[in-house]
Amino acid sequence: MGNFEEVLEKAYQESYLPFIEVLQSHPQIKVSLHYSGVLYDWLEKTHPDLLERVAKMVVLGQIEPLTGAYYEPILPFIPDSDKIGQIESFSLRLQERFGRRPRGMWLAERVWEPDLPKPLAQAGIDYTFIDDIHFKAAGLREEELLGYYLTEEEGYLLKLFPISRKLRYLIPFAPKVQEVIDYLRSLATPSGERLIVLGDDGEKFGLWPETYEWVYQNGWLNDFFTALEENRDWIRMWSSEEWMRENESLGRVYLPTSAYQEMAEWALPAKSIPLYEELITRFKNGGELEWFEGFLRGGFHRNFLVKYPEANLMHKRMLRVSEKIARLSDEHGGLLMDEAKRLLYQAQCNCAYWHGIFGGLYLPHLRRAVYNRLIEAELITDELSHTKAHWLDKEIADFDRDGNPEILIDSPVINLYLAPHRGGSLFELDCRKRGLNLLDVLTRREEGYHREIPSLKEEETQLETKSIHERIKTKEENLEECLIFDRYHRASLIDHFLPPQTTLREFSQLEYEELGDFISEPYAHTMNREGNSFSVVLVRTGKVKIQGVDLPLLLKKRLKLVEGEALVEIGYELLNLSSMPIEALFGFEFNLSPQIRGGEGPGESKDIDLLKMEDKESGLRVYFRLEQPGSLWQFPIFTVSQSEKGFERILQANNLFFHWHISFRPNELWKTNLTIEIANAYSF
């Protein structure tokens, strides 16, 4: 969800289309096929001929369509009601096209938790496919995985086919097709009661680096299918349902929480990754990995939400919208609610909620798509809940589930989310009618793989095997310079006190001294409604270190919203509570979504009282107006992350630091005001 049109088209041309073409020329080869709902919708719009082709192959029994949760959520990340809604809506879609409702599903990212059988069975699912490593984690051995198993939750039954990792690595990467055939031969028995399952990404066939040439131009896939046909006296291709009709299960089993091994590793805290890698390497080098791998388990997939607080904020935002929809569903049905659900389901697409070998959370356009759908879905529910055109709602709740309350202000124009306990900062500012969160940024964090960068050459480093998990190349020059890691969450309205001589370079490179304690520390908060406006006051009595002495200072910031206006008025008051003069650079920091640019661009501006920023894609403009002219430092925040192509630098935020050189005596008060106005906030 949110992927670029050209990426989808390239995948279609180099993978989805040629795969089906080769498959169609081998009518004896059977596959179970799953298109994610995102891709399915796109194909329906862009290449409906491919779906018609598939439909014919379904009729001929060559393709068994699989359903799934519509927009590929990681199922344990979303509420049970949404799990069921996502699966049922996609099954219905496939039933319309293929004439029957699929009973098997593809589990996004093969992320498993043992309570899944209940909602899956409730959504009409009979079977799915899971990595062999999940079974090994339950103590089963490779040779016990040649068939399918039964599991249950509260008595709800589900059939599980183990996916062979050996096949996932051999196909299509074995230098010779015969190697795959030889491996199959090693498993075959005269009675033929053994089943081996390959389940993998279609993109491996053409879209992954160099695979187009390998799989199609050099004919690997055609050769492989031919070899399977030539050996049909002992290799039989089955659809899942044929196999289950003719074969009993291998038994019952319960699988622990599990994802494929690589994902489990990525879910570990960065500092634990080297230790886990050492463990795996040790067993691999000792030739014992196969024996012990079921016991050598990495992290837990849900911890992407801990490792990346931005993923958590997006996730809890999603839960908030899901709750609003669930609350309304009982009273309101109809098309508007259907649309709200569709948008919510789209926003649950897994990619932006985690990060591994693919960009995921690091890709701003994926996050933007998630916020866009969430904000639009929520607007539908809020408009159904309110009869007046103008309103302001507030909620104080532990939004991000960190044990502390956040302040959530909703209006039909703007949403403002504040974290009093984290420096009284602003972490979400939505322009609702445009479906845009202006503060959708990413903080820079150390990743397990960053330690590899300094030792890599800039040209491609080609490793022995072609598997994507073992290829890494640097993509850009001087990436090391971007390896700066933030000390705090890059939200907005973050209040700094710096030594007067601090430079933009020092500030942006994190080579400055923070004199205050107003960044991550708690602010007290009060709220007031006055007629058609609403104010939040955040207050902290903190300290500013001047010449080695901590001096007390009171900082009060006040945000005011007026019903129906796309405007936030912000007032700052600083009171020197000490008996000493305080001299410092004082300022507040904003981190705007990377697509929002403007002003003079990176650099320093003095004596400014107006800054214009613009989101080119939507045409939305943001005006910052300073009552008291000040200085502005503007600089980009880049992350370094890995993708299937190598390491890359990505713009994650545009940092604005409005500041003043202040010098005030004991008991002196310093004040300033700022307004943030969003223009074109209403037009779609």
Added chain:
Amino acid sequence: MGNFEEVLEKAYQESYLPFIEVLQSHPQIKVSLHYSGVLYDWLEKTHPDLLERVAKMVVLGQIEPLTGAYYEPILPFIPDSDKIGQIESFSLRLQERFGRRPRGMWLAERVWEPDLPKPLAQAGIDYTFIDDIHFKAAGLREEELLGYYLTEEEGYLLKLFPISRKLRYLIPFAPKVQEVIDYLRSLATPSGERLIVLGDDGEKFGLWPETYEWVYQNGWLNDFFTALEENRDWIRMWSSEEWMRENESLGRVYLPTSAYQEMAEWALPAKSIPLYEELITRFKNGGELEWFEGFLRGGFHRNFLVKYPEANLMHKRMLRVSEKIARLSDEHGGLLMDEAKRLLYQAQCNCAYWHGIFGGLYLPHLRRAVYNRLIEAELITDELSHTKAHWLDKEIADFDRDGNPEILIDSPVINLYLAPHRGGSLFELDCRKRGLNLLDVLTRREEGYHREIPSLKEEETQLETKSIHERIKTKEENLEECLIFDRYHRASLIDHFLPPQTTLREFSQLEYEELGDFISEPYAHTMNREGNSFSVVLVRTGKVKIQGVDLPLLLKKRLKLVEGEALVEIGYELLNLSSMPIEALFGFEFNLSPQIRGGEGPGESKDIDLLKMEDKESGLRVYFRLEQPGSLWQFPIFTVSQSEKGFERILQANNLFFHWHISFRPNELWKTNLTIEIANAYSF
């Protein structure tokens, strides 16, 4: 649940009472105290003075009572509605006694799954305690576990306190109390922001072998509490709620499915246990276990239900009763339904559903208690569902969730459960009015620990440390002779064809040749209702091997029940479909619950037409009447299992093998009839 009165009384005298006495003499020592509901009920009945004493200590703030699921179920084993019902009913109970509803709970066996926060929060739970190993499995390190964490499911929040394994091993086993103090000293900081939590079984203090002498007579516990008091300038005792009031959480976390390390090991298939033990030993010997243990994970606790099919049958029986109660709860409230729920909750008590260092599933009196509560609870629901006094119900459903249908026949007097696909066998026969399953037996299986037995001496083998997990001694002589492992599930109505010269010894020692294929193979089934009676016919055309040749044979068995009667009529017909004569011992096997004894006792009886068996405890009698006098082999089935005291032999079933020497020509039919009558079936 089901434990012997004298065991509870011993635990009270040697552990529960003296612990509170020592605690009361140290008013500065604070503990969070959890009694399981089973124990709580018993104390209330037997030693209410102890509870009054505890209540006073609660008022003084020395004891913080913890709630839990009432009858200590492993939470993921039971439906969400029962999780909530169990917790709420126990919390209410504690609220009545202690004046406030506890917000913290003890999690039975610390078995965790990541979806628990939702039902726990719905039941009013705010926090619980989890082993540190669970956190390490998420990639956290020992030094990050000195406080508490937050987790959530669908936004429902739960606070988790890590339990220190180091403290679990040091307390009360450290040779000198000072060792514990030294360890605490190594963690202390000037600012005192670190919390360390010990959470463990109360039975470690007095009931575990030799601990009564150690903990009380030698004064370990008193010395320990004294040492804590003497060091109160730097050690502060907190209740959980005090700590949470004054301290923020250490952050958010998600924990994978997990149990304590030992339990995870026991949940592995027996054949995988040596491999896992080797892995752990390797890291322990290398001194690296602390670093890597979070990654070195054993099996998944739910697989006790796979490892022990009897646990699965009990579990699915429990689910069936739970469903019946849930279905009725909407229409029927009131005291009868409350009683049905109470019985169901008692039947969910974890002990009988698994096996580790304690006897658990291997203890017949625990299984008996579970079946007793289930049968009684179900009788309440069935009587509410039926208006007539006499009725017969049938259901064909995949009761055990193995993918094949079972036949379940219910009446107010008798329940009969048949598995057509497993030799047309009978696996449950309940005398409902007495709450007794006559076929509650255990099949003999190889356990991971059995390999240790031959090398053990008969006298006690004292290991270095006193931890229960490292002590094993043989308890009885000649245990090796009992290490026989069954080839099939020890159900009843199992049909055997044996060579005519087979002896009882050979049969009981599994040293015989099975000529037929009627043991684990599928039977076809039909069912008929005729007026007030009901018949099930099970048919299989199988093979009997005579002089090396497989000869076809048709076996038909018919079970008939009449409404209101405690009687099962069974008819057997064998038809020789081959062109050769068949001569063999033919017979059918029953395995009765170990408490049901009678007849001549172990040995051979010839020409019998009546066998009387009796359940001494209830006075219930069972009569087997043979139309055609036959021979009977009777022998006991013993298992060898480990308990906290060592290895022990336990009677699990009384095997009855009724048989005839048959010799019949091609197309000849051989028939016989049997009735099973239960006397005293009605009196309570």
